[in-house]
Amino acid sequence: MNEQKIEEIYNMIVEYYNKFLKVQNVKLPNLKIKGKYTKDALTLIYLAQDYPNTKTISKSELTRFIQQYYPDVNDVQQARHLGAQKGWYIGSGTRNDNISTLNPGDYKLISLEVAYPGFTGQKRIENVTGDFWEDLKRAYNYRCATCGSKEGEPNYNWPETITKLQKGHMDPNKPLEEGNIIPQCEKCNRADRNYWVYDSKGRVVKIANAKVIDNCSLDIQKQIYERLAKKFKTKNKKSDQD
Numbered sequence: 001m002n003e004q005k006i007e008e009i010y011n012m013i014v015e016y017y018n019k020f021l022k023v024q025n026v027k028l029p030n031l032k033i034k035g036k037y038t039k040d041a042l043t044l045i046y047l048a049q050d051y052p053n054t055k056t057i058s059k060s061e062l063t064r065f066i067q068q069y070y071p072d073v074n075d076v077q078q079a080r081h082l083g084a085q086k087g088w089y090i091g092s093g094t095r096n097d098n099i100s101t102l103n104p105g106d107y108k109l110i111s112l113e114v115a116y117p118g119f120t121g122q123k124r125i126e127n128v129t130g131d132f133w134e135d136l137k138r139a140y141n142y143r144c145a146t147c148g149s150k151e152g153e154p155n156y157n158w159p160e161t162i163t164k165l166q167k168g169h170m171d172p173n174k175p176l177e178e179g180n181i182i183p184q185c186e187k188c189n190r191a192d193r194n195y196w197v198y199d200s201k202g203r204v205v206k207i208a209n210a211k212v213i214d215n216c217s218l219d220i221q222k223q224i225y226e227r228l229a230k231k232f233k234t235k236n237k238k239s240d241q242d
């Protein structure tokens with residue numbers, strides 16, 4: 001693929017993006033950064049060839065293409081990230097997303113008009129520009145995502161404490177970076193919060209540390225034990241036979 005073709009396909013993608021995908025919070029990769037094509041753009045361009053009659057592309061084929069610009073790359077993850085994290089509707093045979101014709105390791109660009117199913121784009125975060133942390137706080141109306149206490153005002157539950165918002169992990173097992181941050185007051189952003197995974201609304205949605213089981217009642221511990229015993233029993237039996 002020559003430079004002209006790359007630009008041509010990228011421009012087509014931008015056209016669709018502006019018309020359909022921008023409002024769905026899909027993230028458009030830069031064509032170039034510091035004069036160099038980005039891996040994301042190259043991946044998208046390769047998958048978008050002959051759109052809407054796109055072909056199924058194997059990961060190795062895609063890798064060979066990216067290697068023309070990034071010779072050191074040997075495991076291209078871009079197609080997966082473009083779908084799950086950036087919202088492009090790229091079918092993946094590995095992801096088991098019910099696009100039945102795809103084999104494991106195969107990708108196919110399905111649409112430039114519809115975002116990846118289930119992709120929300122975290123609109124409150126992504127639509128803001130400029131300083132990330134200030135914008136994030138503004139998106140939350142300067143309130144703690146968990147308890148709602150407002151920055152500079154007395155904490156709801158500890159009125160003698162003036163609220164100061166901190167960067168709280170959504171998932172403490174992942175890095176504290178854009179997409180994994182909610183503003184929390186110092187009362188909600190305590191060390192023991194590392195037991196939990198929060199959603200963007202500051203609600204606990206998962207356990208982040210198995211130790212939390214130790215704090216549960218014996219009855220709950222027993223229920224968990226039984227569930228897990230049931231879940232892993234079949235697996236163990238199988239490996240015993242191997």
Ligand SMILES: [Zn+2]
Binds near residue numbers: 145146147186187189
């Ligand atoms: Zn709070």
